[in-house]
Amino acid sequence: MRTxxxxxxxxxxxGDNLPGFEPWYLGELxxxxxxxxxxxxxxxxxxxxxxxxxxxxxxxQGVDPLWVDRFQxxxxxxxxxxxxxxxxxxxxxxxxxxxxxxxxGVAGTVIRGGECWKAPNWAGWPMVVxxxxxxxxAPVYEWQLPDNVATRxxxxxxxxxxxxxxxxxxxxxxxxxxxxxxxxxxxxxxxELGTLFATQQSIRICxxxxxxxxxxxxxxxxxxxxxxxxxxxxxxRGQRFSVYAWDGxxxxxxxxxxxxxxSQAWAEPEMLNGLEVPLPPGGGIWWTCEYQWREPEIGCAxxxxxxxxxxxxxxxxxxxxxxxxxxxxxxxxxxxxxQDIVCF
Amino acid sequence: xxLTRGVLVAVAAGAACSDDAPTxxxxxxxxxxxxxxxxxxxxxxxSADVADLADGGAVDLVRPIQGGKVVYVGVRARNVDGCNLxxxxxxxxxxxxxxxxLEQRPVRLVAGGDGWGHAESAFDHLANLPACPSAxxxxxxxxxxxxxxxRLDEVGGRTATTTLTVAPRCPDSDQLDECRCxxxxxxxxxxxxPTDPIDGGVD
Numbered sequence: 001m002r003t004x005x006x007x008x009x010x011x012x013x014x015g016d017n018l019p020g021f022e023p024w025y026l027g028e029l030x031x032x033x034x035x036x037x038x039x040x041x042x043x044x045x046x047x048x049x050x051x052x053x054x055x056x057x058x059x060x061q062g063v064d065p066l067w068v069d070r071f072q073x074x075x076x077x078x079x080x081x082x083x084x085x086x087x088x089x090x091x092x093x094x095x096x097x098x099x100x101x102x103x104x105g106v107a108g109t110v111i112r113g114g115e116c117w118k119a120p121n122w123a124g125w126p127m128v129v130x131x132x133x134x135x136x137x138a139p140v141y142e143w144q145l146p147d148n149v150a151t152r153x154x155x156x157x158x159x160x161x162x163x164x165x166x167x168x169x170x171x172x173x174x175x176x177x178x179x180x181x182x183x184x185x186x187x188x189x190x191x192e193l194g195t196l197f198a199t200q201q202s203i204r205i206c207x208x209x210x211x212x213x214x215x216x217x218x219x220x221x222x223x224x225x226x227x228x229x230x231x232x233x234x235x236x237r238g239q240r241f242s243v244y245a246w247d248g249x250x251x252x253x254x255x256x257x258x259x260x261x262x263s264q265a266w267a268e269p270e271m272l273n274g275l276e277v278p279l280p281p282g283g284g285i286w287w288t289c290e291y292q293w294r295e296p297e298i299g300c301a302x303x304x305x306x307x308x309x310x311x312x313x314x315x316x317x318x319x320x321x322x323x324x325x326x327x328x329x330x331x332x333x334x335x336x337x338x339q340d341i342v343c344f
Numbered sequence: 345x346x347l348t349r350g351v352l353v354a355v356a357a358g359a360a361c362s363d364d365a366p367t368x369x370x371x372x373x374x375x376x377x378x379x380x381x382x383x384x385x386x387x388x389x390x391s392a393d394v395a396d397l398a399d400g401g402a403v404d405l406v407r408p409i410q411g412g413k414v415v416y417v418g419v420r421a422r423n424v425d426g427c428n429l430x431x432x433x434x435x436x437x438x439x440x441x442x443x444x445x446l447e448q449r450p451v452r453l454v455a456g457g458d459g460w461g462h463a464e465s466a467f468d469h470l471a472n473l474p475a476c477p478s479a480x481x482x483x484x485x486x487x488x489x490x491x492x493x494x495r496l497d498e499v500g501g502r503t504a505t506t507t508l509t510v511a512p513r514c515p516d517s518d519q520l521d522e523c524r525c526x527x528x529x530x531x532x533x534x535x536x537x538p539t540d541p542i543d544g545g546v547d
Contacts, residue, residue: 086534088533088534088535088536089536089537119409119410119411120407120409120410120411122411123410123411123412124411124526124533124534124537125533125534126533126534199410200447200449200472201408201409201410201414201472201474202408202409202449202467202468202472203449204450204468208367209367209427209450209452210366210428210450210499212449212450213430213448213450214447214448214449214450215446215447215448215449216446216447216448216474217443217445217446217447219442219443219444219445219478219479219480220479220480221479221480222480222482248442248443248480249441249442249443250443251432251434251443251446251493251495253448282440282442282480284480286446308465308467308468309464309465309467309468317468318409318410338479339479339532339533340532340533340534341479341533342412342477342533343445343474344408344410344411344412344414344474
């Protein structure tokens with residue numbers, strides 16, 4: 001009910017007063033409650049893909065470090081993803097070169113497009129949290145971490161909120177783009193959440209070749225770890241995304257009984273949370289992406305143009321643009337944290 | 345490249361046709377056992393620069409498009425169907441036998457004048473083994489000896505494997521410091537590079 005009442009109040013203020021659209025609402029958090037971030041609304045013109053990088057710092061709020069045990073991530077319909085990273089070594093995506101911007105609960109900067117598309121810029125930045133859910137039915141993803149588990153931030157730590165919208169043939173943005181993030185302060189959690197991001201860098205889905213399957217592994221550091229949540233990410237050629245617990249020794253795909261995640265939904269893959277999957281000591285995860293080539297609605301010319309081999313076989317290759325390229329990414333959350341992990 | 349449409353073979357044999365018949369690309373004599381030889385690529389040049397990999401040989405750690413450092417390794421092969429192959433590559437710690445990197449991908453081999461099938465392209469038809477950073481490595485990737493395992497599987501079940509020792513190395517380039525940093529066993533994601541992390545005494 002609160003949502004409905006406040007939504008009416010917002011209709012005049014925000015630009016989403018379009019027929020049939022009910023804006024999502026996230027409450028603003030006091031300093032005692034946590035940190036809140038809202039991007040402005042932005043247009044996503046027909047045929048356009050937008051990726052913007054918003055930077056902000058965890059504000060000093062009297063208690064340092066800040067432990068967060070509940071995330072709320074909100075997206076207007078049409079988003080491809082929102083990812084949050086901890087900013088580390090700066091390459092060509094420099095937050096200080098961005099345009100200053102009011103992000104609601106924090107001030108920050110934004111870099112629109114350009115270097116925000118280039119993954120090597122944040123390859124060394126640990127992932128914090130992500131969401132791929134932006135349906136009109138469920139625009140807000142809420143995640144309460146397991147008992148006694150929380151994500152740790154320190155005051156002054158810089159984060160990047162990356163938002164990707166598509167308004168083209170594979171995905172549509174019917175209204176305007178907008179993202180929100182609430183980090184809810186935890187009071188007494190002591191076990192830190194760790195993250196794992198893994199991707200297959202060199203993939204190829206071609207018209208004339210059999211449906212390809214790519215697999216990889218990602219090994220955990222020494223210790224006992226449990227998976228708390230996971231989601232997979234590929235584009236519209238993706239058929240099935242699977243993640244397994246893996247013993248760290250075998251070079252064969254684990255048995256189906258070891259599989260703890262499978263998704264066939266490329267556009268709105270659910271974050272599977274509430275897990276308590278123990279990973280074998282000395283092991284990690286095995287993940288598999290299965291694809292089926294399909295005719296691009298925009299024609300093959302743009303797909304062929306991106307092909308490093310120039311095979312003229314309408315081959316989708318690795319890349320961030322939904323219309324013309326493919327991905328095979330794992331976003332996984334585990335505890336207790338030893339370190340944040342990437343495999344690529 | 346020799347391409348033989350299976351559908352044409354089927355017609356000649358008087359069997360039923362199917363537009364879905366897979367393309368086959370025989371290389372050598374498929375009545376003989378599959379033979380493979382390990383190869384690697386330095387990340388520069390073309391597939392013509394893919395070279396045989398000797399036991400104990402060096403393999404370059406290369407920054408690929410997403411970031412991190414990979415080694416490009418694969419096989420040349422004969423007596424195979426070059427169009428229906430899957431390559432599995434694994435880098436294993438010889439002391440613990442733990443696999444710290446594994447990748448499995450479809451690959452396509454093209455018949456060369458030497459009777460062997462070679463990777464159609466260096467980038468896509470070799471394994472892109474993600475070596476660095478590695479949260480599981482207990483020794484530096486750069487300069488240490490690792491066990492490389494390669495397996496080539498043909499659709500239908502024929503297979504060949506080879507195992508050898510390799511020495512991944514950070515090439516002498518403008519990425520040298522960054523590479524040594526990311527490939528240090530003490531490196532933790534989010535730490536500043538290219539400063540070489542302080543060793544914890546394990547290497």
